[in-house]
Amino acid sequence: MDEYDVVVIGAGPGGYPAAIRAAQRGARTVIIEREAWGGTCLNWGCIPTKAMIAAGETAWAARHGAALGIRAEGLTVDYAALCRHKDATVNRLGAGVRSLLKANGVEQIVGEASFVSHGRLQVQAPGGSRWLAARKVIVATGSESAMPSLIPSAPSVVESRGFLARTALPPRLLVLGGGYIGCELAGLAAMLGSEVTLVELLDDILLLLDPDVRTEVRRSMERHLNIRVVTGCRAERVDAGEAGVRLAAGGESFEADLLLVATGRRPVTRGLAAERIGLAPDEKGFLRVDGRNRTAVPGVYAIGDVNGGPQLAHAATSQGLIAADDALGHRTPPNETLVPGVIFTHPEVALVGVTETSAREQGRSIRVARFPYAALGRAVAGGVAEGFVKWIADPDGRLVGAAAVGARATDLISEAALAIRAELTADEVGRTIHPHPTFGEIWMEAAHVLAGHPVHVPPSRKSAG
Amino acid sequence: MPHAVAMPKPGQFTEECTILKWHKREGDPVAKGDILFEIETDKANMEVESFYEGTLLKIVVSEGGTVPVQATVAWIGQPGEAIPAAPPPPLAPPAAPIPPPPAAPAPAGPVVPAAPPMPAPAPVAPALAPAASAPATTAAPARLRISPRARRRAREAVIDPAPILGSGPGGRILERDVMAYLAAQGYDRLRISPAAKDLARREGVDILRLRGSGEAGRILIEDVRRAIAERPRPMSRMRQVIAQRLTQSFTTTPHFFVTVSADLTDLLKHRRRLKELGEPYTVTDFIAMAVVLALREFPDFNARTDGRQVWTFSKVHLGLAVSLDSGLVVPVIRNADDLSLRELHDTAAALVEKARAGKLTPDEMTGGTFTISNMGMLDVENFTAIINPGEGAILAVASTQETPVARGGTVEVRSMMKMTLSADHRLVDGAAAARFINAIRKRLEDPAVWRAWA
Numbered sequence: 004m005d006e007y008d009v010v011v012i013g014a015g016p017g018g019y020p021a022a023i024r025a026a027q028r029g030a031r032t033v034i035i036e037r038e039a040w041g042g043t044c045l046n047w048g049c050i051p052t053k054a055m056i057a058a059g060e061t062a063w064a065a066r067h068g069a070a071l072g073i074r075a076e077g078l079t080v081d082y083a084a085l086c087r088h089k090d091a092t093v094n095r096l097g098a099g100v101r102s103l104l105k106a107n108g109v110e111q112i113v114g115e116a117s118f119v120s121h122g123r124l125q126v127q128a129p130g131g132s133r134w135l136a137a138r139k140v141i142v143a144t145g146s147e148s149a150m151p152s153l154i155p156s157a158p159s160v161v162e163s164r165g166f167l168a169r170t171a172l173p174p175r176l177l178v179l180g181g182g183y184i185g186c187e188l189a190g191l192a193a194m195l196g197s198e199v200t201l202v203e204l205l206d207d208i209l210l211l212l213d214p215d216v217r218t219e220v221r222r223s224m225e226r227h228l229n230i231r232v233v234t235g236c237r238a239e240r241v242d243a244g245e246a247g248v249r250l251a252a253g254g255e256s257f258e259a260d261l262l263l264v265a266t267g268r269r270p271v272t273r274g275l276a277a278e279r280i281g282l283a284p285d286e287k288g289f290l291r292v293d294g295r296n297r298t299a300v301p302g303v304y305a306i307g308d309v310n311g312g313p314q315l316a317h318a319a320t321s322q323g324l325i326a327a328d329d330a331l332g333h334r335t336p337p338n339e340t341l342v343p344g345v346i347f348t349h350p351e352v353a354l355v356g357v358t359e360t361s362a363r364e365q366g367r368s369i370r371v372a373r374f375p376y377a378a379l380g381r382a383v384a385g386g387v388a389e390g391f392v393k394w395i396a397d398p399d400g401r402l403v404g405a406a407a408v409g410a411r412a413t414d415l416i417s418e419a420a421l422a423i424r425a426e427l428t429a430d431e432v433g434r435t436i437h438p439h440p441t442f443g444e445i446w447m448e449a450a451h452v453l454a455g456h457p458v459h460v461p462p463s464r465k466s467a468g
Numbered sequence: 469m470p471h472a473v474a475m476p477k478p479g480q481f482t483e484e485c486t487i488l489k490w491h492k493r494e495g496d497p498v499a500k501g502d503i504l505f506e507i508e509t510d511k512a513n514m515e516v517e518s519f520y521e522g523t524l525l526k527i528v529v530s531e532g533g534t535v536p537v538q539a540t541v542a543w544i545g546q547p548g549e550a551i552p553a554a555p556p557p558p559l560a561p562p563a564a565p566i567p568p569p570p571a572a573p574a575p576a577g578p579v580v581p582a583a584p585p586m587p588a589p590a591p592v593a594p595a596l597a598p599a600a601s602a603p604a605t606t607a608a609p610a611r612l613r614i615s616p617r618a619r620r621r622a623r624e625a626v627i628d629p630a631p632i633l634g635s636g637p638g639g640r641i642l643e644r645d646v647m648a649y650l651a652a653q654g655y656d657r658l659r660i661s662p663a664a665k666d667l668a669r670r671e672g673v674d675i676l677r678l679r680g681s682g683e684a685g686r687i688l689i690e691d692v693r694r695a696i697a698e699r700p701r702p703m704s705r706m707r708q709v710i711a712q713r714l715t716q717s718f719t720t721t722p723h724f725f726v727t728v729s730a731d732l733t734d735l736l737k738h739r740r741r742l743k744e745l746g747e748p749y750t751v752t753d754f755i756a757m758a759v760v761l762a763l764r765e766f767p768d769f770n771a772r773t774d775g776r777q778v779w780t781f782s783k784v785h786l787g788l789a790v791s792l793d794s795g796l797v798v799p800v801i802r803n804a805d806d807l808s809l810r811e812l813h814d815t816a817a818a819l820v821e822k823a824r825a826g827k828l829t830p831d832e833m834t835g836g837t838f839t840i841s842n843m844g845m846l847d848v849e850n851f852t853a854i855i856n857p858g859e860g861a862i863l864a865v866a867s868t869q870e871t872p873v874a875r876g877g878t879v880e881v882r883s884m885m886k887m888t889l890s891a892d893h894r895l896v897d898g899a900a901a902a903r904f905i906n907a908i909r910k911r912l913e914d915p916a917v918w919r920a921w922a
């Protein structure tokens with residue numbers, strides 16, 4: 004039986020960086036993956052969706068380039084070619100993961116890992132089983148789509164992974180669930196030419212966002228992408244066949260060629276036999292951890308989607324590095340608490356830190372300053388003048404939160420995250436010279452608004468809350 | 469009558485200024501609007517004009533002197549006019565917030581006055597209360613001798629200049645001292661987030677005293693917040709008075725303590741019965757009655773001493789310690805020895821209610837001769853109390869607890885209550901204290917006694 008210092012289960016964005024860090028710390032490390040290197044993120048999540056959204060954005064920009072003098076009559080989308088690009092991207096990055104693991108001396112095993120006893124693991128692979136001894140185990144088994152019980156299984160019903168695996172775009176797409184995955188996929192289908200209806204049970208889509216931000220996204224989805232967004236609407240019945248699907252919800256009947264269910268994800272612990280080491284998932288199936296990702300069982304860590312944290316790839320990665328360090332006795336600060344969120348809708352959305360809504364719920368007093376893309380030279384020049392950013396600050400000017408909705412919002416948010424984490428004041432961001440004309444200037448402009456002396460919007464437009 | 473020339477207050481937050489130069493000399497005539505002198509503040513230098521006309525009679529603060537704003541720096545009047553015997557300019561901040569302890573007891577005659585000379589403890593007169601916060605919060609240490617430039621440097625660096633050794637005249641801290649201090653303290657290596665520094669500056673937190681919890685010891689806003697939360701807070705006026713009086717008593721009176729357990733089983737039954745009859749009494753009422761009667765028997769415990777003389781009081785003015793959120797007050801039942809149980813109950817109830825409402829007058833809180841402190845409702849087995857200044861003893865009453873007790877050769881569960889007498893050993897000895905507290909106990913245990921009360 005082979006003995007390892009660190010065994011990592013699952014090679015998603017949590018697991019593989021953890022393995023690399025452990026190996027770099029000099030530990031004998033093995034990583035076990037049962038399906039695809041890079042996990043959900045690389046194979047069925049972040050990366051393939053972004054490949055397709057890139058195509059959607061390109062098509063949409065071409066169709067709506069008239070104002071910039073671009074006319075693209077008779078534009079068509081070669082979905083098969085797009086899928087080839089997506090698959091090539093996934094393959095290339097997956098190979099990259101493998102070669103990085105190899106370069107760092109991490110042993111890779113394809114198979115399904117389960118606990119046998121404390122410090123003992125079994126790996127079932129097509130070629131037979133293996134047993135391993137592990138001093139430390141990092142569980143990074145991720146999550147998978149959860150299907151509500153009323154959804155029948157049929158070819159015309161998919162979740163996100165099934166949707167990405169399809170080789171043709173449905174003429175009419177029905178999306179159930181207005182979370183970020185539902186909204187992203189609804190948007191990309193609409194941009195590529197589908198007629199899309201989105202049905203959400205709650206009163207609005209993207210409820211983690213402040214109302215002003217999500218209103219901006221919803222308006223764009225409805226007006227620009229012609230998506231029909233139906234909220235506050237409970238799905239009652241789904242009839243699905245080979246060719247099409249009918250959804251009865253809120254007294255209405257929706258018909259489409261394909262139903263995409265995006266109503267949530269659940270952690271993957273099936274097959275792990277965690278109970279053999281006394282590791283019990285909580286009532287929602289998560290493996291609960293402390294601030295350094297230690298489970299209740301000594302020497303066993305859980306990172307990423309499986310531990311009930313923010314369910315974002317970059318959070319999984321950050322936790323993985325911390326877990327590996329902690330497992331190997333390197334002093335490490337606890338998990339970062341400032342986790343930016345990005346949503347690749349049209350327009351993009353991003354947020355970090357405190358939201359106005361959460362501040363209000365906590366009874367915390369804040370100041371808010373917005374700056375519109377419409378007042379940003381670069382955005383107007385690029386024909387993307389919709390949206391805004393906002394800073395949320397303590398009454399004394401310390402930046403505590405930010406949100407952006409508009410072109411490149413997902414790239415813009417990093418500056419805000421850095422400023423907040425470094426405890427910069429609005430004044431300093433306002434004094435930092437930002438190159439002109441760029442989208443990045445918008446944080447500086449918004450900081451000026453916060454300070455009460457904006458240059459590029461009339462002072463009366465200053466908003467405080 | 470000559471006019472006092474005051475140091476102006478050039479800025480809202482300026483506390484003191486230095487006189488750089490006098491433009492007039494003593495004896496010079498002064499017209500309204502003449503430049504009298506030049507001052508330096510932490511921010512700027514400025515010239516000060518005269519509001520008065522006359523002769524500069526006297527310069528009180530000479531060049532280089534630093535005084536608080538509003539301090540008298542000179543006198544202007546008619547030649548030959550006498551200058552009022554003004555106190556020297558206040559170089560120290562206003563007097564400490566705690567008033568001096570009350571004067572030593574007046575040498576009372578042999579006949580005990582109705583109100584003993586020493587006020588009862590914690591005389592939290594309503595009149596004192598409003599004065600509370602203002603002076604206490606700015607409990608500044610003795611004024612620092614520091615040049616305005618040095619002070620500005622310290623402020624910019626967000627440090628407290630107090631520990632800096634001054635190299636100027638009279639140990640005055642100069643700018644170069646601040647710079648040397650910063651270098652010696654490794655100020656350059658200090659890492660602090662901008663927001664944390666901002667907050668520290670606003671709140672007057674010395675960043676050299678902070679430990680950073682961020683990467684590589686970087687000081688974060690959280691660290692500053694912690695320092696702010698852990699800053700010493702001034703005690704409320706009421707607690708300051710309590711602190712001062714109790715310290716005085718505890719450190720100057722040799723206390724000794726005697727504890728007994730009283731069996732209240734029968735008394736509690738009796739009390740319940742009275743309650744059912746519509747006559748509610750508290751346990752304290754009965755204890756008070758027992759104490760008053762025992763004091764009559766043992767007048768030595770209704771007395772006080774200063775170590776040379778003994779004052780024995782002929783009346784019992786019974787203090788009842790009442791705990792409030794803000795501190796302890798002790799209302800006094802006057803002439804308790806003249807009162808029936810009913811009257812004791814009513815008087816005590818009225819005083820306690822007033823105490824809770826914060827409406828006791830100073831009169832109602834002074835002049836006690838003996839005090840009872842009852843923590844019975846707080847579930848304690850036993851405790852000792854500090855004798856109130858001006859008295860000779862205090863009785864600490866603990867909770868009544870169901871206790872197995874040996875009685876007549878068997879074990880019974882009885883309602884036992886511990887009481888501890890604190891007595892001034894200069895006044896009385898242990899044997900007397902034992903007899904006295906047992907006299908209280910017996911009265912509480914004897915149905916024949918309290919049946920006669922109610």
Ligand SMILES: Cc1cc2nc3c(=O)[nH]c(=O)nc-3n(C[C@H](O)[C@H](O)[C@H](O)COP(=O)(O)OP(=O)(O)OC[C@H]3O[C@@H](n4cnc5c(N)ncnc54)[C@H](O)[C@@H]3O)c2cc1C
Nearest residue numbers: 013015016017037042043044048116145307308314315316
């Ligand atoms: C459609 C979609 C879009 C997304 N877009 C984004 C985005 O834009 N940005 C973002 O931050 N996040 C995005 N996410 C979320 C992101 O994919 C996850 O947060 C992230 O993948 C979690 O990483 P992980 O390492 O915890 O788990 P996963 O990525 O789920 O990896 C777990 C791996 O463990 C393997 N495994 C499980 N059990 C075993 C076992 N017993 N033995 C061996 N191997 C096992 C699985 O095969 C899998 O490869 C998206 C998700 C979806 C579904």
